[in-house]
Amino acid sequence: MRILVTGGAGFIGSNFIFYMRKAHPDCRIVCIDKLTYAGDLSTLAPVMEDPDFRFVRADICDRAAVYSLFEEEEPEIVVNFAAESHVDRSIEDPEIFLRTNILGTQVLLDACRKFGTERFHQVSTDEVYGDLPLDRPELFFTEETPLSPSSPYSSSKASADLLVQAYYRTYGLPVSISRCSNNYGPYQFPEKLIPLMIANALSGKSLPVYGQGLNVRDWLYVEDHCRAIGLIVTKGRPGEVYNVGGHNEMRNIDIVKLICQELGKPESLIVHVEDRKGHDLRYAIDPAKISRELGWLPETKFQDGLKKTIRWYLDNRSWWERIVSGEYQDYYKKMYGSRIRL
Numbered sequence: 001m002r003i004l005v006t007g008g009a010g011f012i013g014s015n016f017i018f019y020m021r022k023a024h025p026d027c028r029i030v031c032i033d034k035l036t037y038a039g040d041l042s043t044l045a046p047v048m049e050d051p052d053f054r055f056v057r058a059d060i061c062d063r064a065a066v067y068s069l070f071e072e073e074e075p076e077i078v079v080n081f082a083a084e085s086h087v088d089r090s091i092e093d094p095e096i097f098l099r100t101n102i103l104g105t106q107v108l109l110d111a112c113r114k115f116g117t118e119r120f121h122q123v124s125t126d127e128v129y130g131d132l133p134l135d136r137p138e139l140f141f142t143e144e145t146p147l148s149p150s151s152p153y154s155s156s157k158a159s160a161d162l163l164v165q166a167y168y169r170t171y172g173l174p175v176s177i178s179r180c181s182n183n184y185g186p187y188q189f190p191e192k193l194i195p196l197m198i199a200n201a202l203s204g205k206s207l208p209v210y211g212q213g214l215n216v217r218d219w220l221y222v223e224d225h226c227r228a229i230g231l232i233v234t235k236g237r238p239g240e241v242y243n244v245g246g247h248n249e250m251r252n253i254d255i256v257k258l259i260c261q262e263l264g265k266p267e268s269l270i271v272h273v274e275d276r277k278g279h280d281l282r283y284a285i286d287p288a289k290i291s292r293e294l295g296w297l298p299e300t301k302f303q304d305g306l307k308k309t310i311r312w313y314l315d316n317r318s319w320w321e322r323i324v325s326g327e328y329q330d331y332y333k334k335m336y337g338s339r340i341r342l
């Protein structure tokens with residue numbers, strides 16, 4: 001099996017590469033990544049010397065670079081993780097989100113058509129469905145829920161999904177899409193809720209909770225997501241969308257309190273700050289289809305996954321301390337410096 005993974009130096013892509021090396025030791029994996037602020041080559045150190053692994057630094061929007069890589073490597077499966085992935089950054093400056101997430105996906109789809117790739121898999125998100133109200137716990141996103149994205153990030157992901165489906169219908173390209181809930185685990189960039197709170201708490205910094213912290217997310221341990229993608233690309237039906245989530249809904253404030261508890265830090269570090277613009281209230285996935293068709297079920301309970309994640313950030317301080325000491329400082333000042341405290 002020859003697999004091309006885009007965005008493999010980021011959080012979920014790197015975990016997917018590690019998962020596939022274990023689950024399918026015979027596969028050859030080629031990773032293409034632009035190494036934006038969110039990509040870190042040191043993350044891939046465990047596989048760099050592996051003869052069946054190759055890393056190429058390139059932008060998925062660079063058609064010539066993408067085509068020449070397809071010509072050389074003839075991937076049978078392409079899994080597209082490469083994206084601008086942070087909602088807050090998309091609110092500040094949407095343009096790069098449209099470029100990478102939509103036009104980059106189009107370049108990959110064209111390459112798959114040209115070189116006869118057997119499966120193009122788009123790693124999408126539950127955020128394409130918009131949000132659910134807080135007072136209707138019986139409602140969940142199914143694959144039939146209409147797309148109704150709220151942020152520039154989720155709109156760009158929804159646009160890419162539509163393009164992927166159009167390539168299936170128009171050209172018969174064998175595609176699949178997974179729409180997963182919020183992931184957490186090792187190697188997540190500390191701009192996202194869980195690693196940001198762990199890193200801040202360990203550094204004795206305040207823990208900025210948007211609004212009252214009552215927004216709900218459905219958390220899934222990253223390895224469970226990787227296993228779902230592995231199943232979809234090998235056994236999932238072409239042309240299909242699969243929702244992936246673990247029925248693990250948590251309010252932001254409860255997660256932050258749990259992190260304080262696990263780290264033995266006082267809750268007085270928590271500060272409530274100005275809310276995110278257009279902040280989605282609740283995400284909740286119905287994973288019945290992937291369970292029924294592919295036998296997928298989440299394996300890691302949130303309490304265990306959070307403990308493992310915290311352990312990882314404690315054991316790998318150099319990984320995130322290097323990140324937060326660089327240009328991240330400017331990002332942090334820009335995003336949090338001007339946020340009014342509630």
Ligand code: NAD
Binds near residue numbers: 032037083182
């Ligand atoms: P991430 O930001 O950690 O990593 C993104 C990677 O893509 C980085 O390595 C970056 O260098 C690379 N990249 C960005 N632009 C590129 C370009 N133009 N060309 C090549 N590489 C480029 O993101 P993540 O959290 O690992 O998310 C991966 C995918 O999963 C994204 O498509 C995201 O929308 C989706 N997703 C994420 C979550 C989540 O909770 N993190 C949940 C559901 C879906």
Ligand code: TYD
Binds near residue numbers: 086087208276
């Ligand atoms: P995030 O990790 O950015 O994921 P997403 O917005 O894609 O769900 O945020 C998760 C939740 O945590 C979201 O409701 C926003 C909130 N949040 C905070 O309260 N404070 C923060 O500093 C961050 C980054 C997020």
